[in-house]
Amino acid sequence: MQRTNFGNMQCPIARSLERVGEWWSILILRDALHGVSRFDEFQKSLNIAPNMLARRLSALVESGLLERRCYSDRPARYEYVLTPRGRDFRPVLIALLAWGNTHFATEGPSVLLADRKSGAIVEPVVVDGSSGRLLNETEFHYVPGPAASERTRRRLAYASGDRSLGERPPAPPISKSPRRAKGRNRHG
Amino acid sequence: MQRTNFGNMQCPIARSLERVGEWWSILILRDALHGVSRFDEFQKSLNIAPNMLARRLSALVESGLLERRCYSDRPARYEYVLTPRGRDFRPVLIALLAWGNTHFATEGPSVLLADRKSGAIVEPVVVDGSSGRLLNETEFHYVPGPAASERTRRRLAYASGDRSLGERPPAPPISKSPRRAKGRNRHG
DNA sequence: TGTGTTACTTTCATTATGCAAGTGATTTGA
DNA sequence: TCAAATCACTTGCATAATGAAAGTAACACA
Numbered sequence: 001m002q003r004t005n006f007g008n009m010q011c012p013i014a015r016s017l018e019r020v021g022e023w024w025s026i027l028i029l030r031d032a033l034h035g036v037s038r039f040d041e042f043q044k045s046l047n048i049a050p051n052m053l054a055r056r057l058s059a060l061v062e063s064g065l066l067e068r069r070c071y072s073d074r075p076a077r078y079e080y081v082l083t084p085r086g087r088d089f090r091p092v093l094i095a096l097l098a099w100g101n102t103h104f105a106t107e108g109p110s111v112l113l114a115d116r117k118s119g120a121i122v123e124p125v126v127v128d129g130s131s132g133r134l135l136n137e138t139e140f141h142y143v144p145g146p147a148a149s150e151r152t153r154r155r156l157a158y159a160s161g162d163r164s165l166g167e168r169p170p171a172p173p174i175s176k177s178p179r180r181a182k183g184r185n186r187h188g
Numbered sequence: 189m190q191r192t193n194f195g196n197m198q199c200p201i202a203r204s205l206e207r208v209g210e211w212w213s214i215l216i217l218r219d220a221l222h223g224v225s226r227f228d229e230f231q232k233s234l235n236i237a238p239n240m241l242a243r244r245l246s247a248l249v250e251s252g253l254l255e256r257r258c259y260s261d262r263p264a265r266y267e268y269v270l271t272p273r274g275r276d277f278r279p280v281l282i283a284l285l286a287w288g289n290t291h292f293a294t295e296g297p298s299v300l301l302a303d304r305k306s307g308a309i310v311e312p313v314v315v316d317g318s319s320g321r322l323l324n325e326t327e328f329h330y331v332p333g334p335a336a337s338e339r340t341r342r343r344l345a346y347a348s349g350d351r352s353l354g355e356r357p358p359a360p361p362i363s364k365s366p367r368r369a370k371g372r373n374r375h376g
Numbered sequence: 377t378g379t380g381t382t383a384c385t386t387t388c389a390t391t392a393t394g395c396a397a398g399t400g401a402t403t404t405g406a
Numbered sequence: 407t408c409a410a411a412t413c414a415c416t417t418g419c420a421t422a423a424t425g426a427a428a429g430t431a432a433c434a435c436a
Contacts, residue, residue: 002390002391002392002424002425003211003391003392003423003424003425004211004212004235004236004424004425006215007292010298010299011215011218011288011298011299012284012285012286012287012288012289012292012293012297012298012299013214013215013218013281013284013285013288014215014288015288015292015293016284016285016287016288016291016292017214017215017284019292021209021211021214022392022393023191023192023209023392023393024192024393026201026205026209027194027199027201027202027205030199030201033325034330034343034344034346034347035346035347038413038414039413039414039415040412040413040414040415043414045343047192048192048394049393049394049395049396050414050415050416051393051394051395051415051416051417052392052393052394053415054414054415054416055392055393064291072413074401074402074403075401075402075403075412075413075414076401076402076413076414077402077412077413077414078413078414078415085291087325088287088290088291089287090323090325091283091286091287091313091314091323092280092283092284092287093201094283094314094323095279095280095282095283095314096200096201096204096205096280097200097201097204098200098279099200099204099276099277099279099280100199100200100201100202100203100204101200101333102276103204103252103273103276104195104200104203104204104206104207105200105203105333105335107335108333108334108335109200109333109334109335110198110199110200110332110333110335110336110337110340111198111199111200111330111331111332111333111336111340111344112330112331112332112333113323113328113329113330113331114328114329114330114331115316115327115328116326116327116328116329117327119331121331122316122317122323122328123316123317123318124279124314124315124316124317124323125279125314125315125316125317126279126282126283126312126313126314126315127312127313127314127315127320128303128310128311128312128313129310129311129312129313130311132315132320135278135279135282135301135310135312137221137275137278138304139303139304139305140301140302140303140304140310141301141302141304142222142299142300142301142302143299143300143301143302143307143309144298144299144300145289145293145296145297145298145299145300146296146297147293147295147296147297147298148298148299149298152298152299155222155233156222156299158222158223159222159223190393190394190421190422190423191392191393191394191422191423192393192394210423210424211423211424212424226382226383227382227383227384228381228382228383228384231383236425237424237425237426237427238383238384238385239384239385239386239424239425239426240423240424240425241384242383242384242385243423243424260382262432262433262434263381263382263383263432263433263434264382264383264431264432264433265381265382265383265433266382266383266384377436378435378436379434379435379436380433380434380435380436381432381433381434381435382431382432382433382434383430383431383432384429384430384431385428385429385430385431386427386428386429386430387426387427387428387429388425388426388427388428389424389425389426389427390423390424390425390426391422391423391424391425392421392422392423392424393420393421393422393423394419394420394421394422395418395419395420395421396417396418396419396420397416397417397418398415398416398417398418399414399415399416399417400413400414400415400416401412401413401414402411402412402413403410403411403412403413404409404410404411404412405408405409405410405411406407406408406409406410
């Protein structure tokens with residue numbers, strides 16, 4: 001009866017969420033990427049209770065996103081610095097920022113990304129690294145990787161529009177009335 | 189003593205998390221983007237308890253990411269379809285997928301993105317939409333938008349490396365031993 | 377009449393979140 | 407020397423969220 005574990009699902013999104021899906025975790029990473037590293041800095045910045053912060057920080061250390069590092073011996077003091085894995089989370093934060101700005105910034109945007117030199121405001125988009133093409137739904141889809149299980153393959157086949165493998169019942173995906181009896185349907 | 193509300197923070201990331209930050213929400217959106225729309229489909233796909241699913245679906249409807257739509261009148265049946273706001277969440281999912289694949293796919297990747305036509309595997313990156321430049325930390329930073337409060341401005345000034353506005357105490361950011369007694373400082 | 381489908385709700389145990397307060401090592405100031 | 411402050415937490419406990427199990431309701435189909 002504890003919270004469902006996403007970490008042993010095969011989906012990479014589920015596995016990611018197992019590490020950052022708890023309340024506060026992502027905001028802690030946001031602050032860490034803003035240069036925050038000390039316990040009381042996080043606490044003041046986030047207005048988070050110290051026990052919650054302690055729990056989240058140790059979870060993030062456990063997951064290898066942060067490293068707990070001693071920065072002073074005499075009064076033993078520690079700080080939490082991003083690991084490469086933690087730094088790699090930045091694109092996710094940028095995507096969340098962009099989504100939040102377009103949909104929830106009712107008074108106009110409060111935080112934007114800009115070129116440090118020119119100051120030009122940036123519009124973050126997710127593209128293919130080699131071709132630069134936008135990863136829109138019509139042109140790109142999910143495919144099973146080498147480690148994909150049968151279940152994953154079936155799920156992705158379904159997602160790609162193939163409804164023949166039995167993940168969905170025989171009814172057509174969208175209809176006003178799912179196949180009626182042989183005789184009549186309600187459209188008369 | 190209820191869970192801290194992120195929705196009235198100014199940060200767009202926090203506001204996003206208020207909508208999708210709960211356990212299961214993002215996986216539900218993932219499935220929805222894979223074409224799943226009906227209650228029992230979600231339930232089977234996610235292996236989620238029906239009460240949890242019902243709660244999450246209504247929260248996502250409330251937030252305007254899904255729309256509850258009747259697809260059959262005679263036996264009253266409903267499905268949950270993505271709104272434009274929900275579809276816009278796709279880049280975040282792709283960023284999470286990429287991060288999960290590079291860091292938590294220990295047996296190799298199970299899910300990848302590919303060009304539908306050529307089948308070429310895609311490496312998702314976040315770039316500036318107009319210039320196509322990678323949004324790396326050294327070249328891009330967060331800046332306050334028109335609606336930014338004083339607090340937000342101070343926070344972002346701090347993040348950009350300006351430590352003069354008082355968000356951090358006078359001690360140097362990183363040192364082996366924080367400023368000792370008045371006599372000398374660590375620079376000799 | 378009886379079973380099956382779909383979309384849920386209700387009840388209740390267990391976890392997680394979060395407030396308030398306390399701890400301990402040390403530095404700083406009077 | 408002694409009080410006050412700093413920093414990084416911990417402990418105790420109330421409330422809220424998660425989740426398992428079972429039940430409900432409206433139909434369809436045989």
